[in-house]
Amino acid sequence: MRVVVVGAGLSGLAAAHRLRRAGTEVLVLERDELPGGRARSERHGDYLVDTGPDALTGSYSSYLALVDELGLADRVAPSSPVVGLVRDGRLIDIDPRRPWRALTRRALGPAAAGRLLTGWLRLRKAARDVDSYELVNRADLDDPDVSAHDLALRTFGTEVAEYLVDPVMRLTTGSGARTASALNLLGALRAWTAPVVNVRGGLDRLPAALAAEVPVTYGATVTGVDESDDGVRVRYLDAGGEAHTVDADGCVIGAMYHTAVEIWPSLKGYSPEFADRLADVKLVSVSLGYRARTRSAAYIVQVPTAELADVLLIFLQHNKAPDRAPDGHSLITLYTDTTVTDRYLGRTDEQIVDWAAGTVEALCPELAGRRDLAVVTRWPKAGYLATPGFWRRAAGLLDALPADGRVRLAGDLFGAGSMESAVRWGERAATALLDLDRQPRRPTCS
Incomplete structure (x- = not known):
């Protein structure tokens, strides 16, 4: 054949x-x-920048099997399990190994944390039957009149819907929960409970x-x-x-x-x-290098639409894999939300970098004045909005x-x-x- x-x-x-x-x-x-x-992936001096897809988890069974089959298994490295959350203009680290600290750092209120637990128990069975990477097989659960935000609001309440579910949808779909299918929420509940890993070398x-x-x-x-x-x-x-x-x-x-x-x-x-x-997912990514380390130990930083509507999400790449930034340096990638990307596609690289740097340095003031790299990548068609x-x-x-x-x-x-x-x-x-x-x-x- x-x-x-x-x-x-x-x-x-x-x-x-x-x-x-x-x-x-x-x-x-x-x-x-x-x-x-x-x-x-692109090499810029001692920085290694992934300019497109960025995150993967242990649930990437076919991808990781192919990595192993081609003799690249030794390149798979664990990423930081710490998740960042932007709330009230601050970057808060949430360590899943110490979840109670999320309460002391005011990532969630006590009532919201309780609703998160009870809501998760309610959706757990439905999520168990959904494969995040083959959502088309459970299209029967995709109600055209119910968004991920609608389902989250009913199940978890306003605070969890706005500050946890919305940024997870931004991570997985390209925009917030109000534009995402409820089926995507069920898929995310399963896929993103697996450990986050990445590939050394890009x-x-x-x-x-x-x-x-x-x-x-x-x-x-x-x-x-x-x-x-x-x-x-x-x-x-x-x-x-x-x-x-x-x-x-x-x-x-x-x-x-x-x-x-x-x-x-x-x-x-x-x-x-x-x-x-069909609705296109359009993205602009900006990767910024700094001659200083962030105080945050997170790799994935979740950004609620209520906090920063234009910023889809942020990755602290130096916490992703050991070879993305030199020792003592930070590499941070920021993406635009697809609903506003057209505005940024019309801007110069310099204008986009200034905006991204202002956003990053407001959350990580320890980086101000230490920038030594900027890479802008434009994706007018990066996928389709679910x-x-x-x-x-x-x-x-x-x-x-x-x-x-x-x-x-x-x-x-x-x-x-x-x-x-x-x-x-x-x-x-x-x-x-x-x-x-x-x-x-x-x-x-x-």
Whole structure:
């Protein structure tokens, strides 16, 4: 069997890896000059900056299995378990090993802490049945009229909904709880109770290792995918603009929906309502280096919308993995909330850095005047917003796609927009094509 994979992001590379290990001839076509898609890392002096996805947990079972399979397990390192919370303009450390200190530091009031416990007990069974990285499989729980904020308000009360649930939704969806599906809250309750880990050397290590195993043609812009009963034809332009055609037994499209539907127009016909209501997640990330260490021991800093509406979340990268910043230095990454990102996309890098530095140094005054690095990365399309009803529409698209189709969607469209879901759906696309190839071929007449 011969398969063309469109896209050398994590999902496309995971699919190519599985296909190649099964003995399939694989060609990967990638528009950019590097593998990894949004999973990129950059070296700036002694700083190592992950410019796209950032956090992962022990619940990333497929991702970490692939890391192990490629001999990178020794690069997995635990991140700080301490979680930061912005409240009343302060950065408060919450250590899950000493949860009672959250009360003494006024992260939550006693009544809110009690409602958090009782609410968690109420939702625990429902959360246990939800896989955060395959939320489409529980689309029946995605009420189009109920947001994560609505569910949190009923279950936990106002304080927990605003100061714990809202920032968790910002971490996992790209905006606050009012724009997120209630199903995302159930998924987060399960996924983010696992220990937080990361990869030494940068989050581009896994895609780089995968790309070293499979043939990747860089600078290739795919212009069309045509499907027949027994194969596919893929058309693309190489880096020099020369046109090529490849005939294959199958194709995996590891790209976002808006790209997939351009090169494979048949996709639009399977579920038009899915595309009609898509909302883009848009992000700007700013990474700032400082010649001083933060007092906070947190890695993930949760930022409630009520505190800083424009700031989606903050990562203290020097507490993530030991190689992200030199000894005695801090590396801090701040993301914009998708609902305000258009305003920041129109600003200069200098204006964005000034805003980010002002925010960071107000929370960590020990860093003021010590900055020695600034990196701005813009993501006009970083994913899709999982608004209430999104998972029902995604399930409708998934059900409408032909079971015996030779074009398979990968990417993280049917997952939670994470590196784990990207790997899972890439591997699932590969498995579907392998299963299809094992079926008896339809007889032909001459």
